[in-house]
Amino acid sequence: MVSLAWRAESVFRTFLRLGAPLAWALHFLVLYGAEFLVCSRWGSQAYAAVVAGATLAALAVLVFVVRSTAAGTGFVDRVAFALGLMGLGGVLATTMPAFMIPMCVGTA
Amino acid sequence: MTRAATATGEYPNDLPRPEGELERLEAAWELPKGWRIVTAVNNTVIGYFYIATAFGFFVLAGILALLMRTQLAVPDNTFLGQETYNQIFTMHGTVMMFLFAVPAVEAMGVLLLPQMLGARDLPFPRLGAFAFWAYLIGGLVFFCTLFVGLAPSGGWFMYPPLTSERFSPGVGADFWLLGIGFIEISAIAGAIEIIVGVLRTRAPGMTLDRMPIFAWTMLVFAGMVVFAFPAVILATILLELERAFDWPFFIAERGGDPLLWQHLFWFFGHPEVYIIFLPAAGMVSMIVPAMAQTSMVGHRLIVVALIATGFFSFGLWVHHMFTTGLPALSLGFFSAASMAVSVPSGLQVFAWIATIAAGRLRLTAASLFVLGFLFIFTLGGLTGVMVAMVPFDWQAHDTYFVVAHFHYVLVGGMVFPLLCAFYYWAPAFSRRPLSERMGKSAFWLIFIGFNVAFFPMHISGLIGMPRRVYSYPAGLGWDLPNLISTVGAFIVAAGILVVLADFLRNLRPTLTKSAGDVWKGGTLEWLENHTYGARSVPHVDSREPLWTHPRMSEDVKKGRYYLPGTMTGGRETIVTSPVEAVPQYLMRLPGPGWPHLIAAVFTAAFFLLLTVKAVALALACGGIVIAAMIAWMWSSDPASAGEADIGAGISLPTYVAGPTHPSWWAMVVVLLVAGALYLSYVFGYLYLWTVSPATWPTTPISMPSWPVTCLIVSGVALAAATRLLGSSRLLFALALACGIGALLVGLALDAWTQWQSGLRPSASGYAAMVYANAVLQAQIAGVVTAMGAFTLARLVAGRLDADRRVVFDNLALLWGYAIGEAALGLLLTHGFPRVAG
Numbered sequence: 052m053v054s055l056a057w058r059a060e061s062v063f064r065t066f067l068r069l070g071a072p073l074a075w076a077l078h079f080l081v082l083y084g085a086e087f088l089v090c091s092r093w094g095s096q097a098y099a100a101v102v103a104g105a106t107l108a109a110l111a112v113l114v115f116v117v118r119s120t121a122a123g124t125g126f127v128d129r130v131a132f133a134l135g136l137m138g139l140g141g142v143l144a145t146t147m148p149a150f151m152i153p154m155c156v157g158t159a
Numbered sequence: 160m161t162r163a164a165t166a167t168g169e170y171p172n173d174l175p176r177p178e179g180e181l182e183r184l185e186a187a188w189e190l191p192k193g194w195r196i197v198t199a200v201n202n203t204v205i206g207y208f209y210i211a212t213a214f215g216f217f218v219l220a221g222i223l224a225l226l227m228r229t230q231l232a233v234p235d236n237t238f239l240g241q242e243t244y245n246q247i248f249t250m251h252g253t254v255m256m257f258l259f260a261v262p263a264v265e266a267m268g269v270l271l272l273p274q275m276l277g278a279r280d281l282p283f284p285r286l287g288a289f290a291f292w293a294y295l296i297g298g299l300v301f302f303c304t305l306f307v308g309l310a311p312s313g314g315w316f317m318y319p320p321l322t323s324e325r326f327s328p329g330v331g332a333d334f335w336l337l338g339i340g341f342i343e344i345s346a347i348a349g350a351i352e353i354i355v356g357v358l359r360t361r362a363p364g365m366t367l368d369r370m371p372i373f374a375w376t377m378l379v380f381a382g383m384v385v386f387a388f389p390a391v392i393l394a395t396i397l398l399e400l401e402r403a404f405d406w407p408f409f410i411a412e413r414g415g416d417p418l419l420w421q422h423l424f425w426f427f428g429h430p431e432v433y434i435i436f437l438p439a440a441g442m443v444s445m446i447v448p449a450m451a452q453t454s455m456v457g458h459r460l461i462v463v464a465l466i467a468t469g470f471f472s473f474g475l476w477v478h479h480m481f482t483t484g485l486p487a488l489s490l491g492f493f494s495a496a497s498m499a500v501s502v503p504s505g506l507q508v509f510a511w512i513a514t515i516a517a518g519r520l521r522l523t524a525a526s527l528f529v530l531g532f533l534f535i536f537t538l539g540g541l542t543g544v545m546v547a548m549v550p551f552d553w554q555a556h557d558t559y560f561v562v563a564h565f566h567y568v569l570v571g572g573m574v575f576p577l578l579c580a581f582y583y584w585a586p587a588f589s590r591r592p593l594s595e596r597m598g599k600s601a602f603w604l605i606f607i608g609f610n611v612a613f614f615p616m617h618i619s620g621l622i623g624m625p626r627r628v629y630s631y632p633a634g635l636g637w638d639l640p641n642l643i644s645t646v647g648a649f650i651v652a653a654g655i656l657v658v659l660a661d662f663l664r665n666l667r668p669t670l671t672k673s674a675g676d677v678w679k680g681g682t683l684e685w686l687e688n689h690t691y692g693a694r695s696v697p698h699v700d701s702r703e704p705l706w707t708h709p710r711m712s713e714d715v716k717k718g719r720y721y722l723p724g725t726m727t728g729g730r731e732t733i734v735t736s737p738v739e740a741v742p743q744y745l746m747r748l749p750g751p752g753w754p755h756l757i758a759a760v761f762t763a764a765f766f767l768l769l770t771v772k773a774v775a776l777a778l779a780c781g782g783i784v785i786a787a788m789i790a791w792m793w794s795s796d797p798a799s800a801g802e803a804d805i806g807a808g809i810s811l812p813t814y815v816a817g818p819t820h821p822s823w824w825a826m827v828v829v830l831l832v833a834g835a836l837y838l839s840y841v842f843g844y845l846y847l848w849t850v851s852p853a854t855w856p857t858t859p860i861s862m863p864s865w866p867v868t869c870l871i872v873s874g875v876a877l878a879a880a881t882r883l884l885g886s887s888r889l890l891f892a893l894a895l896a897c898g899i900g901a902l903l904v905g906l907a908l909d910a911w912t913q914w915q916s917g918l919r920p921s922a923s924g925y926a927a928m929v930y931a932n933a934v935l936q937a938q939i940a941g942v943v944t945a946m947g948a949f950t951l952a953r954l955v956a957g958r959l960d961a962d963r964r965v966v967f968d969n970l971a972l973l974w975g976y977a978i979g980e981a982a983l984g985l986l987l988t989h990g991f992p993r994v995a996g
Contacts, residue, residue, distance in 0.1 A: 072470035079474045083492055084842075087849040090486075092995075126368030126459065127738060133463040137503065141471065144499045148491025157486035 068131040070116040071138030078109035078142050082149070090155035102149045109142045170719040171698065171806030180724035181694070187725045188279075188691035190670070191751045198751040200284035201690050203588070205291050206270025207668050212295050213263035217574075218655065219302060220254035223247045225652055228612075232645035234633035244629035245312035246331075250305050252315025253335065256431065257342055258298045260573055261384075264438035265290075265349045267580060268377040270588070272353065274684035275371050277362025277699065279692045279722075279732040280748055281352050282821040285755040285791060290348035292759035293341065300767055301338040304331070311335035314627065316424050317398070319409040319417045324402045333402065333770045340395040341766045343388045347832055350381035350388075355824045357381075358737040362683065363721060365699040365740045371682050372455065375462050376441025379469040383434050385828060386473065389836035391427035393843070394420055397931060406920045406927035408843070414854030414924030418483055419843055425476035426839070432568065433472040436536075437465060439576035440507055443529055446583045447511050449680040450526045451518025454703060457510040464503035464510075471500040481552045490549050497547035501540060508537060523678075524598025528579030531606045532571055539567030542617070557627075560620025566613045578605070578658060586674035587684055590667035597661040604654030612647025615640035681706035686715050695720035695806075696733055699740075726803035727813060733805060734821060743819055745803045745811040754791035758784050789949060796958070796965050816964050826969045830976045833939060837980055840928075840935055844987060847924045848995060854923040856992050860916040863985050869905025870985075873898045874978050881971055885961025892951055899940075899947040899974070906936050906981060913988075932984045939977045946970045 066073070085101045117135035120128045191198050199205070226247055230239040239247065269287055273280050281287055304310045311331040313322040322332045357378045361370065397408045398420065407413035409420050448455045455461065474496035481490055511533065520526055542564040546552045555561060578601070586592040619640040624631065631637055676685035681703025686693040697720045701707040714720065721742070722733055730748040735741055761783040768777035799814030817823060848855055876898025883891040910933040920930035950970050953959040959966060 072466060076470055076473065079492070079496065083477075083489060084845070086486060086489055088845065091849055091852070126366065129459055130463055130466070133460065134466060137463065137467045140502070141467075141496075141499050144495045145474070145492055148488055148495055152488045152491045154488055155486070156488070157484070 067116060067119060068127055071113055071131065071134040074109045074112040074116070075138045075141040075145070078105050079145055081105040082145060086155070095153075095155040098154050099149075102146065102154075106142065106146050110139070113138045113142065170714065171721050171809075172695065172719055172723050174717060174719060176718040176723055180718065183728070184691055184694070184724045185689070187728065187730050187750075188689070190690055195751070198753055198756060200280075200288040200749065200751055200755070201670075202269050202273045202280050202284065202287065203670055203688070203690060205284075205288050206266060207588075208295070209262060209266030209269055209291050212291075212298070213259050213266050216254050216258040216298060216302070217263070218659070220251050220259060221652065221655060223251040223254070225648055227251065228645040228648040230629060231631075231641050233642065234631055234638055236630055239629065241629050242312060245627075246305060246308075246310040248627060249311050249314055249335075250302070253311070253339065254298075254302060255569075256315060256435075257339055258294075258302070260435040260569070261346050261431070262294055262298075263577060264377075264380065264435060264573070265346065265353070267438065267442065267577075268353050268380070269349065271584065271684055272356055272374060272377060273360070273692055273732075274587070274686070274688055275374060275682055276357065276360055277365065277683045277693065277696050278356065278360035279696075279730065281356040282360055282732070282734070282746060282748070283352050283355070283825065285749055285752065285795075286348050286825075287352045289755040289759050290345045290352070292756055293345040293348070293762055296760060296763040297338055297341045297345065297766070300763065301334060301342070304334050309334060316428060317420075318424075319398060319401075319420050322398065323409065324405075330770055333399065336395040336399045336402070337766045337770045340392055340399075341763065343392050343395075346384055347388055350384035351825050351828045351832075353377050353381040354385070354828050355821045359734050359821045359824060360732055360746075361735050361740045362696050362699045363733065363735060363740055363742050365735075367738055368459075369699055369702050371702070372444035372458070372461055372465075373438070373441035375465055376437045376444070379465045380434055380438045380441075383430050383437075383469050383472065385831050386835045387427045387430040387434065389832055390423045390839040393836050393839045394423035394427075396934070397423075397843070397927075400927070400931065400934070404921065406930065407924055408847075408927050408931070410924075413922075414847065414851040415927070416847060416850045416924070418480070418850075419846055421480050421483065422476070422846065423839060423843065425479045426473070429476040429479065430469075430472045432565075433468055435569065436572040437468065439532075439573045440465075442576045442580040442583075443511060443532060444507070445680075445682065446525055446529060446579060447514050447520075448518070448703075449583070449678045450523060450529070451515055451520045452679065453514060453518030455510065456513040456517055457506070458702065461507055461510050464506040467503040468500060471496060471503065475500060478547055478552070481549050482556045494547055494549050498544060501544055504540060508533065508540075521678075523582070524593070524595050524602060525579045525583040525678075527599060527602040527606075528575050528582065531602060532575035532579065535567055535571030535575060535606075535609065537571075539564060539569075539571050543568060555620060557625055558620035559616040559624045559626055562626050563613050563616035563620060566609075566616075570609060570613075575605075578602075581658070583678065584684070585666060586677045587688065588668060588673055589665070590669050590672060591665055591674050592677055593661050593665050597657055597664075601654045601657040601661065604657060605651050606654075608647050608650025608652075608654055610647070612644045612651060615643045615647075619644075676705070676712070686712055691730075694718050695723040697721075698807075721806045721809075723806070726805070727800045731803075733811070734819075742805065742809055742811055744815045745805065745813050746821060747797055747800075747813065749795060752791070754787045758787035758791060761787065785945065792949065792966075793953075796953075796963065798958075798963055814963065816962070816968055820965050820968075822965055822969055823972070826972045830972060833976060833980070837935060837983070840931065841983075841987060844928045844932075844991075847928060848991070851924055852995070854925045855995060856925070860912060860918075860989075863909055863912060863989050866905040866909040866912075866981075866985060869901045869908065870978055870981055873901040873905065873974075876901060877971060877974050877978070880967075884959075884964060884967055888954060892954060895947055895951060899944055902943065902974070902977060902981065903940055906933065906940055909933070909985065909988075929988050932988055936977075936981055936984055939973070939980060943970070943974050943977045946973060 082102055082105060089098045089101055113135055120132040230236050230244060309331050311334060313327055313332060317335055320326055357374050400406045401408050407415040409415045409417045444455055477493040478497045546555055546564060582593050582598045619637050622636050624637045670690050685705055693715045695715050695718045697711055697715050705711055725731060727747055730750055731745050732748060733742050734744040734746045736743055761780045765777050765780040802810040803813055804810050876894045880891055880894040883894055913929055918926050920927050950966050953966055
């Protein structure tokens with residue numbers, strides 16, 4: 052069990068270090084992919100809920116990454132921290148069009 | 160590690176070294192003589208071959224560019240016919256992107272990385288050699304199609320329906336699809352080698368923080384290749400299936416969609432720009448500090464910027480599709496991401512400028528190319544921000560403005576750094592440096608010529624000249640810009656000729672006596688190098704170890720550091736941990752041989768024969784490939800030779816299994832490639848549903864209970880085989896055979912059920928996707944079967960047991976993945992229609 056716990060922690064730390072760009076990538080994928088899948092079936096209100104949910108989830112992950120790595124002094128932690136900040140900017144930039152452009156216009 | 164600190168005057172190994180140690184090391188790494196050099200696998204030899212080949216393709220594609228510019232110099236020109244022009248511009252773009260740009264940066268990685276990381280070689284030398292020969296043979300045959308009128312003519316991005324069987328009959332498009340698919344496999348093989356090499360073969364003490372920026376860029380580059388290239392490989396498979404068997408993935412009236420190709424192509428195509436640019440930026444990040452004699456400003460920020468650029472670049476692909484009628488909000492997402500990526504890119508530019516300002520830049524030929532790169536690439540980046548804005552892109556799309564933009568980005572961001580790298584690193588690999596005088600002349604010719612050629616294209620584009628026209632009438636205002644562009648193109652060609660003349664006059668490639676560290680660089684590639692790299696492997700405690708320890712070169716040469724000889728009598732390299740670079744394992748490396756070369760030749764033959772529909776001969780070649788690969792792999796897992804003392808009291812095992820072994824890492828990367836390919840397929844499946852839901856079944860076929868049962872049996876057998884290895888050979892063999900058999904039966908049953916339901920792949924986009932799933936699953940299952948047979952053969956031969964188990968560990972990873980992918984396939988093809996129907 053010790054080995055299993057160690058492995059789980061190791062996997063967790065790896066994901067933590069890559070968490071920021073992964074969160075951005077998944078958020079982007081959900082926003083873009085869901086526009087086609089959700090809009091064509093459930094309409095703009097459902098899609099707005101998906102955008103809000105995905106953005107909140109991504110921001111939560113990013114804040115967690117930033118807080119977890121902020122105190123670290125090692126190279127990998129510092130890089131993860133900076134990526135976390137950049138990821139926050141990326142997620143906000145990606146979400147911005149959802150506030151400006153009508154949803155589900157032009158989808159099948 | 161007590162004796163690893165050089166600052167205190169202590170070294171891992173004492174002097175004098177035992178008599179004959181150096182001679183034994185040299186003998187182990189001796190190169191084949193004469194024409195047998197083709198069997199060599201050393202990174203230096205393969206690196207030279209790779210770079211020469213890539214540069215050769217650059218010159219060939221450049222000649223094609225000159226032909227195009229000659230045709231466009233004046234209105235209504237008849238120098239080239241329409242079809243010939245179409246073939247030439249298609250080949251120019253394809254050769255530059257697939258046969259020059261990506262292989263060139265990969266080649267620089269193969270040549271430089273082991274030296275820079277303090278390794279004797281990359282961990283899989285035969286894989287690297289295979290990748291090179293596959294690229295050379297495939298590339299040459301592909302290029303030669305131009306001389307027999309069989310070249311593709313649909314543009315380098317080969318959009319259907321133009322490239323469908325109906326509008327592009329003949330084999331030209333097939334040559335592109337199979338040829339490029341094959342070359343991409345070669346690029347992926349190189350990427351696997353680079354990822355594992357960078358993460359696992361760094362010198363002791365070279366933590367990630369101390370790793371050279373170039374190695375970081377190659378790591379990001381290779382990671383991007385792993386995720387980007389599978390999308391275009393899938394696209395080529397689908398289009399070839401459509402052309403050969405009428406499976407309508409891209410035919411709109413039968414439930415397909417031509418835009419699916421664009422999505423898949425550009426999901427690869429846009430990251431491709433950064434795949435090319437990042438390693439070039441890495442070269443610049445190595446050269447600027449050496450030329451300015453100061454450390455790189457913002458080293459960590461550059462690493463952050465590289466990783467961020469790598470990720471962001473996957474969110475930009477639709478900006479090539481702004482005019483295809485996608486929903487406005489989608490355009491907004493991609494426009495935002497396109498602008499966001501300029502932030503990390505800009506970070507790097509500021510870091511280079513700050514480093515130049517912090518030091519004293521020597522104005523050498525290499526420095527001039529760096530300055531030229533900064534100027535041209537920044538201009539390309541600025542026009543990139545312009546075309547990232549949707550309204551502007553609608554106006555400029557498919558005009559010469561875009562041609563100007565991407566040439567500023569690609570030539571500025573890749574060709575200038577590459578030429579800079581030639582002038583900078585030539586002394587490390589040549590008996591004498593290149594000529595500064597000729598280099599500076601070449602720079603001015605290329606820099607001026609480039610701007611004369613491409614700047615006017617912004618103007619011709621803005622006044623309406625579309626790209627890809629073979630001729631144009633007079634009086635549209637396009638005459639003068641085109642004439643100027645043509646003059647500029649020939650000035651660039653003159654500059655390239657000067658570079659070639661310099662190569663011929665001064666470049667003397669060597670593996671023994673190079674000109675040495677003439678620029679006073681601080682990183683390990685400036686140690687005295689041989690076929691085996693440096694005499695001993697240094698302990699690294701800073702980012703510029705040669706600046707920190709001025710005597711390091713001498714001490715390394717005397718053999719004072721790690722592994723000063725050969726411990727097992729053969730080729731070896733130290734494998735270290737991925738983050739802290741702590742020595743873990745002494746990996747034995749293969750020497751020269753024929754199997755990888757035979758495999759490369761016959762893999763090329765397999766693809767070419769398939770292109771011309773000679774299926775029986777192609778299958779015969781496929782059989783030879785499998786035989787060659789078995790011969791190649793058979794000796795690649797030698798038994799333990801005990802512990803080896805590499806110095807400083809460190810004894811390393813000569814056999815390990817599981818995650819410590821580099822091949823486990825390589826297999827994980829292969830699974831990432833396979834996963835990326837399958838996720839691209841899932842995207843395609845869902846995408847076709849969004850555009851043509853009417854072709855999806857309203858009453859799905861019965862639940863796949865038998866295939867599911869087979870997958871469960873296969874999974875149980877995998878778990879059993881993992882436990883039984885080492886306890887019962889017979890039961891292990893039984894579990895292996897039954898488990899893989901169950902996987903095959905499950906997949907076959909599912910395909911049979913679909914067929915029995917009356918579904919035919921040519922009926923609709925949906926049906927084609929269902930059978931494409933079967934094709935992809937069969938590919939993986941086929942590899943699992945071959946590896947399973949190989950594992951059983953090793954068991955019978957006594958080369959597999961509880962300790963010597965690397966072959967089975969790798970099979971288990973792939974087997975588990977195959978079960979997972981098959982389960983996902985069932986969920987998608989059976990579950991999704993039920994949810995969506």
